[in-house]
Amino acid sequence: MIQASTTNNQPATPDAQRWVYCFDELDLVEARVGNDWDAVRGLLGGKGANLAEMTRLGIPVPPGFTITTQACIAYLEGGERLPDGLWEQVLEALHRVEAKMGRRFGDPENPLLVSCRSGAKFSMPGMMDTVLNIGLNDTTMLAMARLTNDERFAHDIYRRLLQMFGNVVLGIPDERFEAVIDDARRKAGVRYDSELQASDWKPVIEAFKAIIRQETGRDFPQDPFEQLRLAIEAVFKSWNGKRAVDYRNATGIPHTLGTAVNVQSMVFGNLGEDSGTGVVFSRNPATGENELYGDYLNNAQGEDVVAGIRTVKPIATLAHEMPAIYEQLYEIAKRLERHFRDVQDIEFTIEKGKLWILQTRDGKRTARAAIRFAVDFVNEGLIEPREAVLRVSPQQVERFLHPRFEQHVRQKAIKAGRLLAKGVNASPGAAVGMAAFDADTAEAWGKAGKPVIMVRPETKPDDVHGMIASKGILTALGGNSSHAAIVARQFGIPAVVGCHELQIDTEKRLFRVGAIEVREGDWLSIDGSTGEVFLGQLPTVMPDLHDPYLTTLLGWADEFRTLGVWANADLPKDAQRARDFGAEGIGLARTEHMFLGEDRLPIVQRMILAETDEERAAALAELLPIQRADFEGLFRVMDGLPVIIRLIDPPLHEFLPRYETLLVEIERLRLTDPTSPALREKERLLHAVERLREANPMLGLRGVRLGIVFPDVMKMQVRAMFEAACACALEGVQVRLEVMIPLVAHVNELRRMRDILETEAQAVMNEKGVRIPYAFGTMIEVPRAALTADAIAEVAEFFSFGTNDLTQMTYGLSRDDAEGAFLLDYLEQGILPANPFQTLDVEGVGQLMRLAVEKGRTTRPDLSVGICGEHGGDPASIAFCHAIGLNYVSCSPYRVPVARLAAAHAALKQA
């Protein structure tokens, strides 16, 4: 007691030598680092800061203290030596805790027990170490037995200390301890640890002590202070443990931060029916509803909840069982939520009728809940719309838009025993399909229109063709960074990996989970968001795009963002969907997709294979009304909004039969039916296809090059779009036409195209007697176009980055060839930080984009610049587009909501 008061009288310790703060000394911390929550968390770690904050709020937190992150750094930098003064400060703080608890650490009659936990600034779940029940030894264990009148309990917590200390502090493999317990259970003839009695535990404790002696050459330290000191050092050291370093490397947490150590009085929820333990969320983290949500168990410890031996009770039960406690817990939860201005995930213990809060933190949540929380909090006046927008990540909106299994569906399936197994939730979304046990089968079924879940022990690059044809992927091995996981996320395919319970027999084409056997073709439902694997077909729900919470949130996002959000859509129905989702224009309407219809392809082929100008003209004349109708549909749907139509882009051989197929057919006919007229016809066709074949079609005769070589095709397309525009304008539709030229590398290409376009457009408008205002622009998708953007902007009135091709050319990487092949090696080996086709390569491709925007606007200050590559829907890439001053992003209709939020984030974070 003397020491405790001494501590109170020693505010003179200089800040830099102050290593320890009691939970009730937040004032001192703030005096040191300022009233800055981030700095407080930096010094005390997240857990320590929250414990101090709760203490200040008068919430019943078991007393304790925090050793700062700086102490950790000083320890590690000082060659693993406790910095001067630290131990003395620990002792002083411990005395204050003793005073509060009315127990003494190491006291043979009334001992204080403490836990020792890591707590870094940023959560690193499971990455660092914890030791519980410190302070127990042969003597205090007996005291605990007396105090609790529960010998079994006292032996149990002592053996736990020995085991945790042995493993965490002394580095002895846990298996050695578990083997002893296994023996004890066997001897006692019981199944669970909890069934072991004090008499069972006694020999276990002796055996544990023997193991420690044997492994370390020393006895388990009976001195509680030595226990504590070694535990603190172990937590410090765990900051540089391999797991922690790997985790930080993966998540980008700096290695220089260090971890704090929280030493806290132990409280116990298993001291009778008036005790208990549980976890509660201040709101429902699954649905977002405003209700307490959680589980608890009476007369139990936290571990029992985890072990799943006894069935936990929903938190509502507590209201009946201990109404006063429930009331107190409810008030605390709401108070913490208001205080931290976010939904809280709270651990609590009830020890003999007294509620203790052990920890609070912002609650993890589903995407759906995140959106509802954000909106409700605004409506409740807790936060501003700006913050609500920032609280929901674009990835959450993306997840929200995935098909999913509804909560009640999952629960029903679980109750029905259909939950087969649980693995790593590697790629979110729900998928339902038939099990296929190799890539070829998956591909074949997928192409045949069957939904497939591809099941493999693990996947390899050779499997990718099957994976991308599947609805979902399930593997027995591998983790979040396995080949299967990376590929799945890359292609947005739901995946559960590392599902060790699956015993896959690829030869017999089945897998077993216990007695259940799943054969090829059987139905499976997997949930890549939870890692669950269900037998049979579970109904999925598509996202509700009219969800009122999402609608409200995106409405706020729109107020903050400066970047436009347009969509890529070729057909009127896609354009309508995009408009429904909030798209402000069509950034890319591909005209070639219009050529692929069954009614159209034969005409397109006649056009390509024409041997005379007349034949070609005839085919083009047939295509004209078809294209015109397509365009009319687009203009009507997008009435009043801009529509960027891109002229035909792909190489013409894409519209013709495959060369290899023809070769084989011809060889067959030559051998079997050499006089067949079909042979002559096919030979003629082969010759035509041969002429258009290219070594590297991506860099061949396509895009604007088609316009130069076959100007008639372009003229037809221009005529179709202007005839459509005139017709719509006469109906009263407000047409905002923009014509875009693909694959331009040199400004002269664009000049030529503009000449052709202007001539044809004028001709149509003169014929129809209507003036259609239009803009003329280009894709920037060839590096040279970006490099010479100043010259190109002399002709182009707008740019649209085609970042798919721009990435391919800047990297010299054919996406078709790289993805699913060596690009995965690159990602797995960490040579590339991300798939550049998913997330814009800011360093390389981004440099060209920035250059193009700058150069283009030197020539044409009001140049409109957008992006229509797939990156236009990727949040990180959208942030970059905002940063370099793009006018809009254009993405697939389903990604419009994601892009709206990402654009708002970009604007808010820049501001």
Add this chain to the structure above:
Amino acid sequence: MIQASTTNNQPATPDAQRWVYCFDELDLVEARVGNDWDAVRGLLGGKGANLAEMTRLGIPVPPGFTITTQACIAYLEGGERLPDGLWEQVLEALHRVEAKMGRRFGDPENPLLVSCRSGAKFSMPGMMDTVLNIGLNDTTMLAMARLTNDERFAHDIYRRLLQMFGNVVLGIPDERFEAVIDDARRKAGVRYDSELQASDWKPVIEAFKAIIRQETGRDFPQDPFEQLRLAIEAVFKSWNGKRAVDYRNATGIPHTLGTAVNVQSMVFGNLGEDSGTGVVFSRNPATGENELYGDYLNNAQGEDVVAGIRTVKPIATLAHEMPAIYEQLYEIAKRLERHFRDVQDIEFTIEKGKLWILQTRDGKRTARAAIRFAVDFVNEGLIEPREAVLRVSPQQVERFLHPRFEQHVRQKAIKAGRLLAKGVNASPGAAVGMAAFDADTAEAWGKAGKPVIMVRPETKPDDVHGMIASKGILTALGGNSSHAAIVARQFGIPAVVGCHELQIDTEKRLFRVGAIEVREGDWLSIDGSTGEVFLGQLPTVMPDLHDPYLTTLLGWADEFRTLGVWANADLPKDAQRARDFGAEGIGLARTEHMFLGEDRLPIVQRMILAETDEERAAALAELLPIQRADFEGLFRVMDGLPVIIRLIDPPLHEFLPRYETLLVEIERLRLTDPTSPALREKERLLHAVERLREANPMLGLRGVRLGIVFPDVMKMQVRAMFEAACACALEGVQVRLEVMIPLVAHVNELRRMRDILETEAQAVMNEKGVRIPYAFGTMIEVPRAALTADAIAEVAEFFSFGTNDLTQMTYGLSRDDAEGAFLLDYLEQGILPANPFQTLDVEGVGQLMRLAVEKGRTTRPDLSVGICGEHGGDPASIAFCHAIGLNYVSCSPYRVPVARLAAAHAALKQA
């Protein structure tokens, strides 16, 4: 005479209003524009300036005067009105000429005749107009007859005036006049105009007058002064004639320069045996020998020489026939050569024993002569080595290095009547081959190893596959910018185009020239440097690389250049050749070419198709000693010079059978021999090839990507080169090894490769106990590498630009697909100024190169940067490489001399 002296007394005319200078008034010109030969030529035109200079030197130039280029500009800008004062100045100058000649313009007894010729600052041969014999009319014609005692002569020159004046000044088609002469010849029963007598000419003259009256509504102006004024105006106007404008557009001569007009007394070489005319070069323009060279005819006019009616005599004959004149001519030629410090091409006329020099200019020359002139002039003390180097263009060295027909061989062939025809010399070099009349035949023969001359009326893109398989190209149609000409130059294939004498019958597969018939398969020899087409096989000579003149010139070039010149060579014999040609290192040794030998390919295929690590290791172990031997050869040849070895680059499927071939073979076997073991083997092979097939192999699994995916191949290569280096070093060879990684896009790729390389290299050096210093570097051939060159230079010690791939990716243009297909459309339509694979695209690709050099050197100031793409041998590209600070260029061995000179030019021109 009074007027003449008046002129002399009028130096007060302000310069700006002075439009006319007599040939002896060069002092006045210099007083006006300064002693600046370029400015003098700007004002007087090239021809006028030279005439004035010769006059000053006291060389017998027929008196005359020059109307300035400014007068032309004033005339054209003033709405085709002679500027004030011009006509008066013309008259004054004319009087001075009259005084000198002792004749008067228009004098009925002793008339002065003058010529009126254009003469711009830069030579525009044949593009503008000339009128001779001005001053003749019905009266003075008779006076000329009397004075020369030659009525035929007087009538002839009068009809020539009428004809030229009618055509050039009055715009009457020449055919109308020629038709009259044809009639006259027919009537007189003679073959040549020169056989027509005065009596024959008289009716012709009357007919000509009638034509003029009929066509213009006016009589031919009998007034000599009106003739002169109209002729001057006609020359002025010819500056803006279509031909002249087109020519200037093509050659880049500014349209603002205007042309001068030279009015000069006529002298006549056909006034008897003591008269004559000829052209002489001060040195032999074909061989470069220091001897007068040229032709003359006595009692003849210049036109007679051109018409080829009489056989011209070599100039040496003049030494016997008129020794004094020859002596005088020799002295003048040498004096002019010394004065102008270059070989002169001189027109002269001897009129009744008096030598007149009509014109001198720098003589055109063959590449061989240009080189010898330059060296001889230095040895004779006329110019400095610096100027000698600048006088020979890299293109001339290139031409010198082409195979060619020797002069005596050509002449012998011509004498033997084997010269079939002459066309446009579209692409230089001599070629001998068998005539093939379509592209498929040319390709088939070419692939079969037969030398082919492809003969077509004209060529189209479809023909390119045949053209590039041919030794030479011959067309009947088209000019220097026809498809055939462009393609031929692009691929360095000798070509003669527009050879109108050829009557090609592609159906019968032959062509006729007169009575001679050339059938498919017959031998032809074409000279793309002269445009000549010979029947049969003429022997060609390869360039003599030890030519002493070239050796001397390049030695000087080496002293001026700062850019290193290295060579690309894969085999020791190529490296030896490169070294002989002066290469200072090997900038690119491709290791994959070493895989293609007959003995090696099967091993390489085993390596690629290996199904186990053991199989692959076994194949690699077999390749190791082979590669090692290759490298040893290179190191020995390049003893003391750097050798950059590039690791394997091309996609592996290039080493395997073609997919399509296998497909067809398998189909055939399935139908004909379905149980054949060959079928199974081929199916297995097909499967392997299929796995390696790529949509865009250029952007696929190649270059460094192979090293990442198949590190064992790289290890083998590294081991081979270090084992070779150690072995050579032990022999005393100084090995300077540099290892280069291709296709790097991200610095991490390079880091990985360096780790592998260092480990393996250290292992080998430890085994052998030898230290080999080496450098580690990368190709910069992917745009991203250039953009991130700062990061890449952290690892790479040197860069080498692979501008072939860099151009392909920057342009998004596959060379294989573009050249011979749409790229020609681009060049023909003027969309691209040049083939970017021939001449570096400075604007786009060059921008990336400049960026890479700058960024790379910010990280590593001593970074060595070179280029090993084909552009490394292109003079314009070499100049750019010099400008952006490259350390060296590396090109094919045969281009090393060209590059050495180009590099010197770049350095001298920048300085």
